[in-house]
Amino acid sequence: MxxxxxxxxxxxxxxxxxxxxxxxxxxxxxxxxxxxxxxxxxxxxxxxxxxxxxxxxxxxxxxxxxxxxxxxxxxxxxxxxxxxxxxxxxxxxxxxxxxxxxxxxxxxxxxxxxxxxxxxxxxxxxxxxxxxxxxxxxxxxxxxxxxxxxxxxxxxxxxxxxQPRASEETGKIRKPQLLLEEYWYEEELPRIVPALGENALKALVGWLSTYVHVSGHASGEHDFSAMDRPSIDSRSDATDRPEDALIEAVRDIAIPAMRVEPGETVDVLLRTGVKLLRKIAIFVVAEAIRRELDEGGQAKKLGDAAKQLLGDPASDDEYLRVEYAQLAQAAARADYAATSVVTPFLAQAFEADLAWMRERLDRPVGTTDEQFEGSIHAKAERYRHSWLSAIGHEALPTELREDLAKLNESNGVIDDPLEPMGRITSWSGPNPHTGQDEMAAMAPAELVVHLASWHDNGDGWGPEPSHEGQGRALSGLLTTNPLALRGVPQLDMQLRPTYLRAILQGWEAALKADLELDWSQVADLVEDVLNHSLESPFFVEGGDFDDDKNYRGAKDAAVGLLEELLKKRGSVQVPDAYEQRFAELLIYNADDEDAWVEYDTYRHEGSGSDPLNMSLNWQWPSRVRALIFTATRSEGAPWRDDALKAIESEASRRDQHGAGRAALGEGFGRLLTSASDWIDAHLEDLVGSGGGISVEQQIVLTTAMATHRYNRAMYDLLTPSMLAAIEVGESLVAGWKGESDPLSRIGEWVIDACVFGHITSEDPVFHAFFTSTSPEIRGDALGKVAWSFFHATTADDSIRDRFGELWDDRIRHVREHPEDSKELEGIYWLAKSDSFSAEWWLPRLIDALELDPGIAKERYMIGKELAQASTADPAAALALLKRLLGSRGEGDRVAFDMNTHAIPVVIANAMRSGDEQLKLEAEAYMNDLGAQGYLALEAEVQAVLEKKVGIDDVDD
Incomplete structure (x- = not known):
């Protein structure tokens, strides 16, 4: 100027x-x-x-x-x-x-x-x-x-x-709070998505998942979100709902991502557990396969993703049926063997349909067991027919084609099996006769009389109100105003079990929000519900899901509330007298043999639920968890010994599903801290010993290790059990199917113990893990710990150095045993960690790639780190760049990452290093890349040289 x-x-x-x-x-x-x-x-x-x-x-x-x-x-x-x-x-x-x-x-x-x-x-x-x-x-x-x-x-x-935010509205329809007006999502999402780069899909999935949750379309045990979009491919109307804009943004960016990295893309779409995102994932895999086939690509690489979704019991939802069928058709075109999982999937879905019908459908008066079973079988067969028809004869495995032909003959051919289910633009579940605001305006006695006197003559899932709908409104009221029923005695004598369950659940939610309860009323109702027989004196009204047919749900809710009451809390303190009463109610009144029988006789096979998750959904294991909180709540509590005896009694049962054992594993740390004498007396019964470990003991051990961070006291105590678990091998049963395989999790603890300096390589568990498990398991454990270093804000030098020494030891091992090269797969996380200098990780990563070039997966996105490292060691950086690029194609993610962040800087730093031989090598490599089509490379390198671009100019 x-x-x-x-x-x-x-x-x-x-x-x-x-x-x-x-x-x-x-x-x-x-x-x-x-x-x-x-x-x-x-x-x-x-x-x-x-x-x-x-x-x-x-x-x-x-x-x-x-x-x-x-x-x-x-x-x-x-x-x-x-x-x-x-x-x-x-x-x-x-x-x-x-x-x-x-x-x-x-x-x-x-x-x-x-x-x-x-x-x-x-x-x-x-x-x-x-x-x-x-x-x-x-x-x-x-x-x-x-x-x-x-x-x-x-x-x-x-x-x-x-990012949508929860609304303060409390009515049936919850509209998310948006900073931008709704129509701006349609206009602006296409602009922001490219700028988000590699984080775009994760961000969009997070925004859409949040939108679904705060809209009330997926809350608690109920997820109706898949209903919101009949077709992922296109809208059925011209509205500009933010949800539609988000769906299309997720879909459009996920399809190319799926073609490059199917496993990672499916994981991102499924990690929230939202049905709508599962629906998108199924559609995206199908579309990716179709495009690969149409463009002559490698559709088979999507086979694992297709099989995962086609075989997952969570895909069993009527509102996913069309997408599921289209994926099966696409998978059959690419690789007919990929549809092999359809047969067990539909078999499991059929059994699941029968199970919920037996549980929730009322038997017509006068029908025999045989007649009732026949009616629900016929209904389940009609569901099965709709799935088989949607998939179609050509895509079905051979064994199912005959089934479809028989069902077509007996039921008639379904005219349009791929017609999507109708749209529901908002969903709040069953409708209340009286809304939450109207309930709030009533006096407590008036509200109880209203609930007790109202009767339901509809089916509850249309516009008609239902007891379930009113129960949800009541629960919502008590969540924010837990004293809304204060002063009304004998609630159990006046209200049907649906409302009692709603009251207890509302109080539990209020307690979690640190709101004071009417302790006397809470204790009386909990006691009354626990003491009540399972049968209900009330005639069940409405449709299948409109009214609890017995007190099971209310009893479950009572145990859940007791657990929350007996946890150590913050601002809300339960008075001492009521604390003891609640403990005694849990220990004595909640000792429900019917709950055990119901849990024990449940057919768990094929449910897909691990023991720890199962423990959250059944009264018996929930009580075991609550008993642990009770026994460890306060030192010297008068009920402590009785609570421990109750735990001992429940632990003596043969727990075939393992949910109670998982609860014991989850509470192991609390028991070790507050009842170490009890743990010492029962340790071998709980987690086995060096002499052997049963399946039930495996569940306690693996759940304890999965739900606790490494600590020395537990490590020392569990050493014999870990040795026994390693001997079991890869059939070791996981109590919680978290991020780590149970054997790998043992390895993570072993490595943590080593890097903290608590053990050496002479430790028996260390020796057993690194000599008896597979290279893949060892590599997974090493990679997980390396990943934790990447995410750590600080790491003591001594801890870092011990971890580095362990890697050096494993590299030496692989050099002597090349067949174990998979053990080194996670080493690239050390390159991304600020704890390790470039001078340290560059030669080691080169060593690992020399031992097995195949470990350089597409997740080796270290372009920025390599560019920064080239200022410290340009020769090693250039050597690593060549190894990482190798024979990769132009569209490969690693190649793209290197093109974007590393290649010009690494070559330029090698050329100006002062080493004439290295300069010639860098120039030759630049010319090679140029001959391969990287036409702008020379100009980019020259720009770096002229501007003296270095570490400060590498993208943040």
Missing amino acids: PSYRAPTAEQARAALLRIPTYQLRRVFYEGLENPLWVRPLMEAGAFTSPPEPESTGDGYIRDTYWPELSYLTRIAPQAPDDVVDVLRELQGSNNGWVRRAVFEIGSQIPPDSSVRLEPLLKDWVKTGFGWRTDPRSLVSLAINLLEGGHPKLGRWLANTLF
């Missing part, structure tokens, strides 16, 4: 004296083009007092325009840092025009200047970004930050803009 001259401080002050009125200021600032005036004017006080909003007296607020903004906005690209200095001083302003200008300016100036607006963003998000602010500027600012090397703030702003 050589044609501009900066004014002196005196000239700036003089100019301000000449423009005292609004009109003169407007003329001056709209005509000022010199960017060098910004700082002198700021220092003269020109930008200190934007007008605050004013009340007009008629209920409106007026924002007066501030003419200074026209100059600041226009000149910001030429003097970004000076303008940002001005804006940072306006953080306390509530003027809507100021806030609009901040975001407009932030979206247009260099990102290194925009990032300095962070204090304003973080402060204004609390009060709103301003009604005058253009949403497009907000999104553009986020893009500017994301693409300009400031991903942390960029991602924060993107989440702020697009």
